[in-house]
Amino acid sequence: MRRISLILFLCMTGAVLAAPVSVFAAESAYTDFDAKKCRHAPGKEAEDYGEWRCKGYRGIPVYMRAGDQRIHVSYGSRAKDEPAAAQTLASFNGEGSKIEWRIEKGKPFAAIMRWSTTRTDEKGDPVEGETIVVTRLGKGGVCHVGYVDGRANGNAGDLAREIADKHARGFVCEKDKPFVLGKQGPSFSGPYDAE
Secondary structure: OHHHHHHHHHHHHOHHHHOOOOOOOOEEEEEEOOHHHOEEEOOOOOOEEEEEEEEOHHHOEEEEEEEOOEEEEEEOOOHHHOHHHHOOEOOEEEOOOEEEEEEEOOEEEEEEEEEEEEEEOOOOOEEEEEEEEEEEOOOOOOEEEEEEEOOOOOOHHHHHHHHHHHHHOOOOOOOOOOEEEOOOOOOOOOEHHHO
8 A cells, every 4th residue: 555655646746757767777887998908919000009809898899909199999799890990089099998888688788988188279288188988889880979078077977878878779870970968178079070
């Protein structure tokens, strides 16, 4: 009787809207990312630093290549051939030390990594920053879904998870435009093709 009364009270007051929408809510798992512990194939050109092959959540392949002071990070069994393998940020950048995997029903559908960035201001001085990159995973393609300024937003991790949870599963690689969520400070860098 108490349970029925509580449900009726919640429905009458509208509080039921705060209840979880899905039984299968997205969860997070975290893995370390250390390129020094990954298999490395050196590059052949002066500004080609090579490729790294690593393992992420439950052995999911993580592929990184670097050159011209920028990185490209992709995921999955065909990581090198996915759109993410050709995506980077406009500013000089580097990889983060952790990957957050957004998971539903035991399967990761997005990866979140905090990239370091370096831009130059109007005086030509370097400005250090952080851009959180949200990458879509799975059969529909692996590509960047969105970006969050990691320094300008105190809730940057929450914003990145919001992008992942709301947009990653339905995002169409090489067609849909990546999202930028939250404030953008002077050190923020979006995708390479945006500037």
